[in-house]
Structures are given as C-alpha cells and as structure tokens.
Amino acid sequence: MDEAPVPVELARLWRISSETRRGRPARLDVDAVVDAAIALADRDGLAAATLPKVAESLGVTKMSLYRHVGSKEELVALMADAAGPPPADLREGDGPWRERLGAWAEALADRLERHPWLADLRVTGPPSGPNGIAWFDAGLRAMRRSRLDWGPKVRTVMIVSDYVQGMARLAQGLAAGRGGADQAAAELAYGKAMAALVDPARFPDAAALFASDTFADTGADTAEADFRFGLDLILDGVAAQAD
Amino acid sequence: MDEAPVPVELARLWRISSETRRGRPARLDVDAVVDAAIALADRDGLAAATLPKVAESLGVTKMSLYRHVGSKEELVALMADAAGPPPADLREGDGPWRERLGAWAEALADRLERHPWLADLRVTGPPSGPNGIAWFDAGLRAMRRSRLDWGPKVRTVMIVSDYVQGMARLAQGLAAGRGGADQAAAELAYGKAMAALVDPARFPDAAALFASDTFADTGADTAEADFRFGLDLILDGVAAQAD
C-alpha cells in the first residue's frame, strides 16, 4: 500500500520534509529562503525579490537556492502562501455573517498593507498552500450562518477578496504618486492637460466629473471611507442574494 | 500666451503629432509600434511583447522603437489604452441604469477576452488615454439615471470594473490548466494530495467544501453563470446604495 505520491511543489508548500538525515546537513531550508524573499519584497517591492538578491541576503550563491525552491515561479507561490497568515481571532467568534465577513475583508486588507507586493500577484488557481487554505477556510466560516449554498458562498468569498485586492492596488497606485516638488509640478501640468483633452462634446460624463470638485479632497481618511463604501455595497449585494 | 506644455507621454497617448515635417521621414509611428505589440500580446501573452520581438515584427532594430515610445513601461500604457476601444452602442441607448451598467460590464468582459493580457496589467492611476477615458465615460453614462452622486458613481464604476477584471483573471487561470493527458494525471494527483492535506480538524469549512461535489461541474457555460451571479450581486448592492 503506497501512500499517494505528493507532488514535490505541494510538499514544499506544506513543508513536508523528506525525513532524510543522510548526506551533508543543510544550512538553508524552504522557510529561510522564503522568509528572506518576503523581507526583500516587503522592503523594496516584488521586483527586488530576485534570486541573486535573496541569495546574497542569505550569504549564499544564487544557485544554491534551487536546492530548496525549484524555480522563481515556485518561490513566488511559496511567498504568496507564507506571507501574512490569517489572525487567530478570525476563527473564533460567532456573530452574524455580515459582520464576520466584513472583519475578514478588513483582515485581508491589513495583510495587503503589510505585504503590498501581494497585490501584484496573479492568482493562477484555487488556494493550495496551508495559509491560502486557512484564509479561504476563514472566509467560508465567516459565512457559516448565512443560508447560502457552497457555490454562492465560494463565489462570494472570491468577490470580496477580489474587491479587497483591487482597492489595495488602487491605494498603492495613488500612494506611489506622492513625491517631491517635481512630482507636484508634473501632476499640475498633467491635470491641466487632461482638462484640455477631455472634450465635453466627446466625453460628456467624464468631462462633467472632472469639472466637479469630486477629486478635491483625496485626504488620508477618505481611503478608509471609500473602502467601507464598496465593502458595504458588496455586503448589501450578498444580503440580497441570501434573502 | 503659451499653450500649456502637454507632457510628452500624454501627447503620445492622445496621438498629438508634433507637426514637424523636417528631417528624415519616419517609417514607423506610435500606432505601428503599439499595434505590433498588441498583436504579439494577443497571440502569445504580455511577456511576448518584448522590444526585440516588436522590432523584429516591424522589420526594424529594437533601438528604433525608442524614437516612438520612450520606454517599455510607456509602451505597455499605450497598449493598454489602445486595445479594444468601447463599442459605439454603449454610448447610445437610454434604458434603466441597471441594464446599462450590466451591458457595460459585459462589454468590458468581452474586451478582456479579446485581449487577455489586459488582465495582467496593474492600474497605476485614473484613466488618462483617449480609450481609457472613453470606457470610463461610458461607465458613468450608464449610471446617468441613477440618483447617485459623482463620488459613489465613480466608486461603483471602479468596483464593477475590478470585478470584471478579477473574473477574467480567474477564467484565464482555469483555462490555462487544460492540457493533455499528463496534465490530467497531474491534476488528479494534486486533487488527491489536497484532499489528504486539508485536514477537517484544522480547516473544517474548507474540508467540508472539498468533500462536497461543488467542484464537480466546471463546465464551459458555468463560467457565464458565475459571471452573472457576481454581477447581479454587485448590481443588487448598487441598487441598495442608490435606494
């Protein structure tokens, strides 16, 4: 009776060690590599988490990393799973689904704030690592008391998670455009040019929007309010579906 | 009285020619470069739209492209704007906002299906090119008859557009995992391993989900139904906000 042969990438994701104790002992392990890569990405963005830089930060040559991670793509998958496990208190509690799902979304947003590069990742499939599953599980648990079937539940969790990621992207994009005086001057020129280019005859609604003072107050705490607006909107939608 | 000096990237986005007719006439222009890049990305993905390959497809050296696009990053921005302008019939019509916004979302989804690489792009700010503005304008116009203020309108348009993009990503991710027999075998092993790894004690809800037959029917037309489910959910949410 053979055990099912777990694919090697899955084994690494779940940190299933091969139990061998022969040969030269390792200085590195999957966690060391992944943690170093996450530290680099947290500091300087996903593009900074290159194999040479990760190796250097570990005091090792880049090729040695391949003993532990298989490929760059797999490293990114490992990083994505390892970064920001779900907080324990998401599992407990037993309030109404709307509150719990909202709290789950906030926790997700918090994770994306701590690890901004997560918003750059492309999801290639269902969650398959321990932390990905844990987040997914927590999302499903938040909706336990709703009357929805599995299908709608899964879709709802995905919609909320997509929303959070989209907002994180947007916030990061806006935050990126906050530099010195040159930046401000450039933005002014940009704004003026845009006002001239968005012809009211061609783009009546967009022109009316730009002419309004909607974009006047882009303060710091509007971000939180914007986030809540969309989240409430989606939760209203869920409530409508759940009857 | 000077005209406002339009930043050069904006000038290229809006195809404002510099009106000069001196010197050697150009074989290339911005559109030629951008169209070639889009063709490559449509065929083989965003990663295939490299400067060398674009240059080769135009019968020119890669450095000549810099006469027309400034940088790779700018080329991508130009591609994003140029790909798939909004269909004309989105502008006409005067139905209820819910139908119009739904139609707008479907049109967006259609665009992402024609140009899958658009789903890989990171939005770095508000739309600024002619087609980006046109899509945005069409989205706002769809909501004209709603009673929402500009702020909620803008956020709603963004939420819907984010949703469409998220679903496109997901659909593409699933579609990518449809290969030959090896693929099927790998997926089977994967599924078995996952079933063993997702321990019901640790992940009760996720385990219950995987144990159900929710993922049994992943047929082709479920995709469209899934899309509609989320879209209706969001539109319900908008309706709730619009009272």
Added chain:
DNA sequence: CCCAATTAGTGTCTCTAGGATACTATCCTT
C-alpha cells in the same frame, strides 16, 4: 543648387535576471 540642420533608424555595449550543468565540500551510515 548645395549645404547644414534636423530627424529616423543602426550597431555595439552594459547591466541584470533566470537557469543548466558539472563540479567540490561535507556529512552520515555502515
């Protein structure tokens, strides 16, 4: 009519990244 300014496209170089392959170093087991 020709020359000089102007603009288009080229050739060559550098830097950085991911990764293949063959190697050496180090340890455990027998």
Added chain:
DNA sequence: AAGGATAGTATCCTAGAGACACTAATTGGG
C-alpha cells in the same frame, strides 16, 4: 575508514531593457 548521499559553488548561456555614439535620409535656407 570508505563511500554514497546531499548541500552548496563556479562557470556558462540566453534574453531583455536601455545608454550612447553612430550613419542615413530628408528639407529648408542661403
């Protein structure tokens, strides 16, 4: 102590973005 197994290294290759100095093809002015 020997030898097999595993960890980490040295050296190579490919590919992409882009800097820089070059040549080529125009046109407008003297």
